[in-house]
Amino acid sequence: MTATDAHIASQSSPDAGPVAAVQPALSIGNVSHSYGPRRALIDVNFTVQPASFTALLGLNGAGKSTLFSLVTRLFGIQNGQIKIFGHDISRTPGEALRLMGVVFQPRTLDLDLSLTQNLLYHAALHGISRREARLRSAEVLGRIGLADRATSKVRDLSGGQMRRLEIARALLHRPRLLLLDEATVGLDVKARADILDHVRQLVTEQGIGVLWATHLFDEIMPGDDLVVLHQGRMLAHGPMSRVIADAGAQDVNTAFMRLTGTATLTGKPPT
């Protein structure tokens, strides 16, 4: 409803002013970050549009996690600017964080608490009242097929189920931007595919903008936007087909190797 209206408004009245202008879900502007003398990010620039899937591709140590920490305000920004739907993360972090859901690479669930308890805690952190939080928790657990496990301890879930729970948790406060940092690491092939499908559905059905950090090439699809990060530098940004064409390659794999000059891949998916 809202997404369609936004689409129509932006198409039918291009001069309708700032209200109709579509803000990028996430914009990273000239961001650099150093740990002491070591430079982890160098002048990174890109945007993630609403209702789009942007894959942030890079090997381990490329700077993906640093970028996530900056976007989520875990680290203070040293240089550059990060905006979420126009809200500067340094100046108005409250507004920015309200619109953002995050799934971190390490598991951040309380293993000894139940699924519902984990969700209620997250809801409380966003100021959602207990009654509303219970309704939403039941709803999201139903959606991820874990309704019957609501009172089990998280410890008893499989890796894939935990990830799904983390995604459900990240969506509990109804954000419009979802960040996932290597969300499929350590999962088997089936669980990986399920998680990826689920996230892609969120993009098409709910118009959520997704930034998906990964080092696994087979998780990227032709329609995706691609950001290639290597040793802190952004080497390419754009629709996947263009990035591949610009690199003069046939597929992402080759394009990535040409761009980064890496001869071997550590990004092979587990089989």
Add this chain to the structure above:
Amino acid sequence: MSSTTVTPERSGFSVSEYIVCLNGIVWREALRFLHQRERFVSALVRPLVWLFIFAAGFRQVLGISIIPPYETYILYEVYIAPGLMAMIQLFNGMQSSLSMVYDREMGNMRTLLVSPLPRGYLLFCKLLAGTAVSLLQVYAFLLIAWFWDITPPTIGYLTVLPALVLSGLMLGALGMLISASIKQLENFAGVMNFVIFPMFFASSALYPLWRVQEGSPMLYYVCQCNPFTHAVELIRFALYGKMNWVSLAVVGGCTVVFMIGAILAYDPSRGLVRRGPGGGEA
């Protein structure tokens, strides 16, 4: 029409959102604590060893004269009980603050810190939650101590509560300040040697300060300057339904200073906060 293009966004937070958030953080901390029985037991065993063994042994060695807030001669066990209550809070504060900064809780800290509420407030809630857990430990200790003839007036169990909240916050904030700003103290052994032991022994927890003064005037002044002494005295007086204004002022003042320092020093990327040229934090 075009208003539907923008999802309504609010700025700022309502009071109820702040309260919901605080409740949620305290509730989770309490739940986690109840799930960790070993932690509860070890938190209780430590003061009980002091009470059952150390105090029993020293009962004959140390005579206690009548000093406020006590109105009669008291046993040594009765004297050190408030000190042991403060010790529980000291350990709890250091432990939870250390884990907050460096430990495996890092993952959980991330969940906390991506909450849109102001970071300072979130850390305050976390300290309050740690204090709430220390209250459970202290009251469990008081219950066991009651069978050991440490029987303060019934009203004392109530009047000591605000004192415990304040001292718990002070010690938690101190723990966070220390672990966030002094890199060398990132392990618990370091904190034991350089913070917990000196604070505990150079205080009125185990011996009244007038006796310390007789032995070493220098140590007496050190003890007087030790905020832990005032936490112990605040608890001691409150447990007997009385107020020690000096201690209240010291503990209150230190709580504010430590808390502001802790919030400024706390940086999830470890160590002292590094402010970049454009990097102001909330």
